[in-house]
Amino acid sequence: MSAEVLIKNLTDVAHRLGELVATENDILRDRRPMDLEVYRDEKERLTDAYERHTAALARDKSALATVEPAAIAQLRAATRRFQDVLEEHRRRVQSAKTVTERMIRAITEDVASRDRMVKGYDGNAMMRPVIGRGEKAVSLALNRVV
Numbered sequence: 502m503s504a505e506v507l508i509k510n511l512t513d514v515a516h517r518l519g520e521l522v523a524t525e526n527d528i529l530r531d532r533r534p535m536d537l538e539v540y541r542d543e544k545e546r547l548t549d550a551y552e553r554h555t556a557a558l559a560r561d562k563s564a565l566a567t568v569e570p571a572a573i574a575q576l577r578a579a580t581r582r583f584q585d586v587l588e589e590h591r592r593r594v595q596s597a598k599t600v601t602e603r604m605i606r607a608i609t610e611d612v613a614s615r616d617r618m619v620k621g622y623d624g625n626a627m628m629r630p631v632i633g634r635g636e637k638a639v640s641l642a643l644n645r646v647v
Contacts, residue, residue: 502557503564504558504561504564504565504567504568505567505568505569505572507554507557507558507564508558508565508568508572508573508576509572510550510554511551511554511555511558511576512572512575512576512579514547514550514551514554515551515576515579515580515582515583516579516582516583517547518544518547518548518551518583519579519582519583519586521540521543521544521547522544522583522586522587522590523586523589524540525537525540525544525590526586526589526590526593529590529593529594529597530593534597
C-alpha cells in the first residue's frame, strides 16, 4: 500500500472513529448506556483498522516524505479531533463509573444498616441494639481448662 493511500485510509478511519465516539458521548450525556451496544461491532472494526494503519505508518516513516503536505495536515486534524473526542469520552465514562460506585456504596451501606446480623451483648448478657456507626465490634474469647 502506498504512503498516500495509507494516509488517506488512516485519515478516513480516524474521522469515522471520531464521529462514532462523539455519538457515544451524546448517548452517555443523555444517560442511555444501553444504546451503546449498537455501535460495538463497528467501533471494534474501526479501532482494529486504526491500529493496523498506524502500525503500518510507523513501520515505514520514510514514506511520509513522498506524501502531499495537505494530506498530512488532514490526517493531523482528524487525529487531533479524534483525540479530543476520546478525552471527552474518558471523562464521561469516568464520571459514570464514579456515580455508579457511589450508588452501589450507598445501597450497600443502607442494606447493611437495616439488616445487620451481628448484635452485641451488654455486661448483663442482654442483647443490645445493633452496633452503630463509629462503634467497633469487640470479640471475646474464653480460654478455660477443665
